Amino acid sequence: MSKNLSGKSERKADARSYHRTQMQKEMIIQKLKEEGCRITKQRLMLLDIILEEDCSCCKEIYYKASKLDGKIGSATVYRMVNTLEEIGAISRKNMYKISCGEECLEENACCVELSDHTTCNLSAKMWNAVIRAGMKACGYIDNQEVRNVVVTPCECGK
CATH class of the missing domain: 1.10.10.10 (Winged helix-like DNA-binding domain superfamily/Winged helix DNA-binding domain)
Known part of the structure; x- marks a missing residue:
């Protein structure tokens, strides 16, 4: 019932x-x-x-x-x-708002276009890992988790 x-x-x-x-x-x-x-x-x-x-x-x-x-x-x-x-x-x-944490299983959450016009599709989990690794390598974070990323589109026409 x-x-x-x-x-x-x-x-x-x-x-x-x-x-x-x-x-x-x-x-x-x-x-x-x-x-x-x-x-x-x-x-x-x-x-x-x-x-x-x-x-x-x-x-x-x-x-x-x-x-x-x-x-x-x-x-x-x-x-x-x-x-x-x-x-x-x-x-x-x-x-452009992406708000998934590491536990998210969303596929193709992010599509990155490279200068040679190839693209790389990342799952939400992989996107989070890439952002976290980059921020850690640059000294922005220690052990914090990335909770949310908002990308502002470039207006310069490039």
């Missing part, structure tokens, strides 16, 4: 979450229209990805979008994210 009630409450919570996401999507679409933006299939797809998934960067959004539409370009993703930020629908600061 409790299993059945639990399933019903989970479905109700999922339905509320879906409804809230749909309302957010409709409000964002309305703001985009007010700004004179065309509402294309690619923009709708990107909006769905951003609303439904916890993406930490534009490259992650692009990676997920390119699986759905091989014709989408990374510039489209960056323009959409910039537009959404301009209309106040998202905050890029929140997109």
Whole structure:
């Protein structure tokens, strides 16, 4: 009996979450229209990805979008994210917030792009270990644990 009630409450919570996401999507679409933006299939797809998934960067959004539409370009993703930020629908600061400790098992929590354009995907546990080792090597910490990292995007255009 409790299993059945639990399933019903989970479905109700999922339905509320879906409804809230749909309302957010409709409000964002309305703001985009007010700004004179065309509402294309690619923009709708990107909006769905951003609303439904916890993406930490534009490259992650692009990676997920390119699986759905091989014709989408990374510039489209960056323009959409910039537009959404301009209309106040998202905050890029929140997109880059990573708040997992060593016990977290989140895969691909961080994607690092190197100067030769290769990327390195790190799990939350590995990301935490890299940050901790670097901070320890530079003398910033002794035995403290990294609890949270917030990366501020560079505005210099590099």
